[in-house]
Amino acid sequence: MIGDIYRHLGGMFDGCPDPLLLVEGDVVVAHNEAARLALGEASSLLTLFDAADRSVVSSACAAVASGQSQKSTFFARLATGTANRWTTWPTGHGGVCVRMDGPAEPRADIPAPLSPLVEKDEPVPLRTVLLGKIFDRFEGILWAIAKDGTILVSEGKGLAHFGLAPGAIVGMNALQIYPPGSVAREETERALAGEELYGDSIEGMSYWIRRLTPVRDAAGNVSAIVGFSLRANENSEETLQAKALIRALAELPLAIWAMDADGTCKMSLGNGLKDLGIMPGELVGTNLYELYSNREDFKADMKRAFAGEQFVSGTSFATTHWRNTIIPVRDTFGERVVRIYSVAENVTDHVENHRRLEEQLALIQSQQQAIVGLSSPVIEVWQGVLVVPLIGSIDQARASILLERLLTEVVGRQSSAVILDLTGVDTVDAEAAQHLSNVMRSVELVGATGLLSGIGPSVAKTMVDLGVDMQSRRTYPTLAEALRRLIGARKR
Structure with a gap:
């Protein structure tokens, strides 16, 4: 039947100046001379087209073949990469004519500053259509701003979070509605100056990631910028906590850094870095083994960490002291340590306070010894x-x-007797009485005789009440009496 239609069309089909194909399903039943020259001998329609656009071609042909549409115009790229505009219409009995109308033209409604984004022969490919449908489902924002600040595009469901409707601010000037000093104003000016930006921000309880890309004309000058922002709140709580932690690090005397096994610094942040004369991020990319090649303590700590040990160590830099908590991170299979993280706390004040306290304690002990x-x-x-x-x-x-002093003197002087004179002691308790008994027993153990003198009535009564056994001790009422007895014993 399709062949009869072709014979009926006769010279009109062959005489068409544009490439023309007669198709049944996917089979090319006939083609004119212009199609043969432009497309070659083809038996399958879809094989002529780029794989990404074949569904567009198939859908358009199916629509007219089934009677859903009397004519369909679409854009599709050939397998050679050339993009064209095509028209298809029904011939009856399931057949369709497919005509290549010529190179695709940019859409007429594309703002002039954005025309560099669209090639002259570029159609709207399937991937663009699919991206558009995905964009409609996500909470994103797509915008474009001309060099003079005019907002050319403002689309996306994400605008609702800012109280805006799609297209509501198109035509306004971003440099006038963005407040001076705001992130939006600063990033817009930087992008219009030619800088490509990637950033993120927190707006209320929403976390946004965004990209700004300059659009350049044929001369390389920025004619506009295109921006895309996506609300990524699936893990917003964790993200917000991470952001809060990073902000806290900007205030706390901490330095957090990470290093790969080859020594490359992968992270360097925290307010504590300023105490070392280092800016956050300054060390990223630097080889720390080379930077601290003269620090044997650093090498020793890294050896322990890459051996898999998690530990806390102390180190000093110039006049500052640091406590480092070092954490090793293993690879996916847990076989080897591929990176270490360290949280370093500036403990200079603590160390100095501890040193001063030790000095004070030493002074007090020295004074106590002097007093004793x-x-x-x-x-x-x-x-x-x-x-x-x-x-x-x-x-x-x-x-x-x-x-300690008494035993040293007894041994050093080879003394034979020691007299403890308690004349200056008004009162004693159980603990003091026990101490006196221990002193006397220790003196006797090193070979000397121990005597007690000057025990007053109150001290004697207390010792009796406490049950301290002094009967085995030689006691005398005065020091003079103790000395007389001792000297007298020697003369005999």
């Missing part, structure tokens, strides 16, 4: 006889210092 030495002097009153006059209260710290 003054209040409990060890005096050699006779060859081989030491006297220790005690004044004030006796506690654990004083008793320990006294015992």
